[in-house]
Amino acid sequence: MLLTIVVFVLMLGLLVFAHELGHYWTARKLGVKAEEFGFGLPPRMFGWKKVNGKRKIFWGNKDVDELKSEDTVWSINWLPLGGFVKIKGEDGENKENDSFAKQKPWKRIVILSAGVFMNFILSMVLLAIVFMLGAPQIVETERARETVVDPKIQILQVMPDSPAEAAGVKMGDVIVDINDQVFSTTEETSEYITTHRQDEIVLTVLRYGSEEQEDLTITPTVDTEGDQKIGVALIKSGIVKYPWYEAIWLGIKSTVLMTGAILIAFWTIIKNLFIGMPAGLEVSGPVGIAVMTGQAARMGLVYILQFTALLSINLAILNFLPFPALDGGRVLFVIIEKIRRKPMNQKIENVIHTIGFVFLIVLLLVVTGKDIFRSLF
Incomplete structure (x- = not known):
């Protein structure tokens, strides 16, 4: 049980870290300020930030604006479940030049898509390592x-x-x-x-x-x-x-093939739901994924890496679905803005994303409940 928990937390942390790193790095390269990059979820345990060229460490949920520095806050948070990046103006509330809301549509689309892109890159890297270490075939x-x-x-x-x-x-x-x-x-x-x-x-x-x-x-x-x-x-x-140069190619190839297979599976689920047929595939939430993580952990490192790569692809695809609160949903609103040639009403957009977020949380709870029921009965 302890091994399962440790591996699950580390795996989730890696997946979310890679995703958020994509948003962070792209935002910085495009001139958008990243206010905070957090490991884990709040409340904050401690953090650090450069002030006048020196690293300043602070504890708890201190208001970092008091430090009078434009540098990014790096924080360690109490809940060891992934992480987050807070980008200036991501909710459209700030119109300064280094704000996300101020950027041209193409820049916002690139920043929003970068997390998904990084999850695909992570999958390629992990699978390349698998092919170098040796995979059962x-x-x-x-x-x-x-x-x-x-x-x-x-x-x-x-x-x-x-x-x-x-x-x-x-x-x-x-x-x-x-x-x-x-x-x-x-x-x-x-x-x-x-x-x-x-x-x-x-x-x-x-x-x-x-x-x-x-x-x-x-x-x-x-x-x-x-x-x-x-x-x-x-x-x-x-x-x-395989030698490293062939392992890299096989990592890329396998990621593409797995992505295609997952997209077909998603399409099957959606199609069956629309025509009133059973989905035909089991959907797992955190509990189900944790159980599968434990199974992979007992089989060895290569299986953990393969399973993490598979989850990374799933996270990328799910996050890019055009649904409110997801990266794909936010990209859709930027595209609509571009077509209309005028900004969306920010309050309405925020309400729609909030409703989407609540729906996703409810869906997550339902799937988690089914996972628990399956594990007990």
Whole structure:
């Protein structure tokens, strides 16, 4: 439980930090003041700010305007859940030259989109690290640039009502040997099973989550061509490592492919909701994500990095939906302003974003309640 909490907090912190860093860095580059960059959520524990070239540390929720400095406040906050960046004029209340509200539409769109962009970059970096460290993959043919660690023959599928199913073979089992003979390829394994004439074969397997080998005795069937069958599909898998330059490309490629798959899943959910069909996919909130984080943590660092990359892509896509209170919703209002050629009524826009925020909180509570119900029952 403690491991799950620690990994979940660190993972959430990284995702939100990357997102907010995108807003912060872009705002500064475009001449917009970032008033505060916070690690965690308020109330503030302590912070620091440059005053006359020297770093000034202060405690609690002190009014930083008293420090008379235009530099950004960096703060550590009590709730260790992500972070935030406070940009001057982000709610349209300030029209000074270094205010967000004063900027041209294209600058505001760039600043609003930068957080999403950083989440995609984070996913690419994390997946590149995964490919360098080595990720579990199906090994079809070994290429010169690949390094395959711990290759093994695994059961991909067990056919219903087959001899293998009757003997207790399960999907994911690792074949250690057959009749005390070790094989290095799926072709060799299949050929031995097909052509070895014997009433019974003994399959020694290593089951996922177990360190003990298990001997399974299987009585093959013979097809019309005289070949023996036990009713399994085989794959060769292993930990595949790539050189850094190829890992970077694979990180980018995987992020693009995962983004496409997630967009298709979102479209399926939305389409099914409109036509009155079940969504067809389970939606998880913080509790469900925390449970999956714990599962990834128990499997190892590579799985944590992969899961974090997946969440980063999800966060990017969700945040860019054209819904009030989200970055995508704010971008939509800027585009509407550009089309109308006059600013939106700021009070009305703020009310709409507030309503959107309340709706998202209610939705989050509903999904969290479903997560808790699923975990209990």
